[in-house]
Amino acid sequence: MQTLEVQLGERSYPIFIGESLLAQPDCLLPWIRGRQVLLVSNATVAPLYAAQILKILRDAGLAVADVTLPDGEQFKDWQHLNLIFDALLAARFSRKVTLIALGGGVVGDMTGFAAACYQRGVDFIQIPTTLLSQVDSSVGGKTGINHPLGKNMIGAFQQPRAVLADTSVLRSLPERELSAGLAEVIKYGLIRDLPFLAWLEEHMEGLMARDPALLAEAIRRSCQNKAEVVAADELEQNDVRALLNLGHTFGHAIETGMGYGSWLHGEAVGTGMLMAADLSWREGWLSAADVARVRALLVRAGLPVLPPAGLSADEFLRHMAVDKKNVDGRLRLVLLRSLGDAWVTDTASPQHLRATLEAGAALGMMA
Amino acid sequence: MQTLEVQLGERSYPIFIGESLLAQPDCLLPWIRGRQVLLVSNATVAPLYAAQILKILRDAGLAVADVTLPDGEQFKDWQHLNLIFDALLAARFSRKVTLIALGGGVVGDMTGFAAACYQRGVDFIQIPTTLLSQVDSSVGGKTGINHPLGKNMIGAFQQPRAVLADTSVLRSLPERELSAGLAEVIKYGLIRDLPFLAWLEEHMEGLMARDPALLAEAIRRSCQNKAEVVAADELEQNDVRALLNLGHTFGHAIETGMGYGSWLHGEAVGTGMLMAADLSWREGWLSAADVARVRALLVRAGLPVLPPAGLSADEFLRHMAVDKKNVDGRLRLVLLRSLGDAWVTDTASPQHLRATLEAGAALGMMA
Secondary structure: EEEEEOOOOHEEEEEEEEHHHHOOHHHHHHHOOOOOOEEEOOOHHHHHHHHHHHHHHHHHHOOOOOEEEEEOOHHHHHHHHHHHHHHHHHHHOOOOOEEEEEHHHHHHHHHHHHHHHHHHOEOOOOOOOOOOHHHOOOOOOOEEEEEOOOOEEEEEEEOEEEEEEEHHHHHOOHHHHHHHHHHHHHHHHHHOOHHHHHHHHHHHHHHHHHHHHHHHHHHHHHHHHHHHHHOOOOOOOOOOOOHHHOOOOHHHHHHHHHHEEOOOOOHHHHHHHHHHHHHHOOOOOHHHHHHHHHHHHHHHHHOOOOOOOOOOOOHHHHHHOOOOEEEEEEEEEEEEOOOOEEEEEOOOEEEEHHHHHHHHHOOOOOO | EEEEOOOOHHOOOOEEOOOOOOOOHHHHHHOOOOOOEEEEEEOOOOHHHHHHHHHHHOOOOOOOEEEEEEOOOHHHHHHHHHHHHHHHHHHOOOOOOEEEEEEEEHHHHHHHHHHHEEOOEEEEEEEEOOOOEEEEOOOOOOEEEEEEEEEEEEEEEOOOOOOEEEHHHOOOOOOOOHHHHHHHHHHHHHHOOOOHHHHHHHHHHHHHHHOOHHHHHHHHHHHHHHHHHHHHHHOOOOOHHHHOOOOHHHHHHHHHHHOOOOEEEEHHHHHHHHHHHHHHHHOOOOHHHHHHHOOOOOOOOOOOOOOOOOOOOHHHHHOOOEEEEOOOOOOOOEEEEEEEEEEEEEOOOOOHHHHHHHHHHHHHOOO
């Protein structure tokens, strides 16, 4: 088992990474401060892993309740968040309760937001069960739900007491979701850790084969990178944390344009990172070989490298205009000054941007 | 105009108290950091004061939207909170937006909670228009909404950027609401400020006649007391902040037992404080003369001093059992060791408590 500490002053917390953590009471129980626990999961994950966790909690003599949400981004709304509050209040749980999020990013975001709001704030623990949530959403404290007029528009910053990233659960992960998680892993290499990018190039086949030691190392280095970024900018008050959005402005346009659920978030981010690399090449910052290198790694990770054919440049631009990073109507993008060095800028030329959006199938193969 | 600073480190903020503050752009505009403002009010207050504030904002060249909620505690729910999010998103307001709460405690709690959650936290300014909200809910950062299974169960701590307590608006306040506000004013004297209690005894008739200078002084000293308590225990992590709940456990039982809206919150708290004093006398801490003194001041403030006849001791106990202060099923109450000195205790004898609950009409007139 590897341990990583996210340094946030009095809100610091550990991330445990390793095999079969869910079977070990000592990984979970020390992080529960009161006598009451609500386990939140979804209909896909609960049948696989909820029973063993509930047994650990009950054997420890805790008062335990659980709630199972439907699985999917389309249920990340107030109505389903309220199922968590209903369960807490039906059990008459006090502000000493601990919530445990067992599932992917949606379960983590909703459980964390419920923990932020229940009686104005209670403890929660993250047990992320997808690679994406292990390397991304379980670090940093962003929680929330969607509003019909915007994704993640309602939420809070709420740090967990601890995160348990169990690599064993990744064996049951569908192939597409493994690739989607790897997109965010590759992102850390691209934005700030060139040695990690090289390590990923060396071990991508092993990661795709779900080698536990390699997965644990990829998770650790991803979480380490994210933890450093978050420690420098916990509440997203400067542009440091925005670097984590490499590929996301393009990616959100793909997700919104195609309708949520058609592309996985990580898939859209993967293609979005290639578009960001392509634009960075047009701006003269990356070489054609750099862009080809990004493309090749994404392909090996099983990720799409073609934006959806049906999405025109104008539609891209329209969806990109509502990004939270934009200031006073000016589009701001995370781009690459070199591989391993991202920055936020509004200086990219509109002509270059349009060329990237129209490049389609030729992305990363132009030069 | 008087100014009071609530000392909370980087979340410190000023409270301005005085006549006709709403007419002065300089009281409002310096606290708006961006170019976007949403004014939130209710159907009673908006017709009286919204136009002049909107004019100040528009004359300053700001992008302004407004939303009017129905007036009443029964609308302090998710459905109506969502009207605020709808307005923010329809206007495409960014995380640089400032929300302004113009109204009583319900508007303040809902607007503050919306500010806590919109894009994970934006600025807000409180313009409380009732005496109760000026002396209580606008200080301390407690925000939230009700859940069908519990009052204020969903919320956040979110400090405003500034509070404008305009004493002119109190002229339009219904008599019952003035009295309800005075209950919370008297509370500060009882829990920690005996000289203030004596000052209130000296000036109660002038306060009831809405003398602006006396009201401003009462508001200033109330806010000063609350600010000191909140500074000592911002997130309610020890029992300091709980002292503000004098009379509230009894009061909540009255509110719940009679159905919300039948008794005003301040009225229930007033009677609850007399019950707390009565129990403190039975425990041997207060003299009979002390309790009579509390009773006399409440009567002069136009407050009820009889608990509702229809509420039995058993019903009281049942409602009091769900209080947030209780730990491990033990009832914890804010009681008085002497006038001006409250404490939180679970030592009151059940027999004495039952005697207080059954005393009814004889409260404070027993000795």
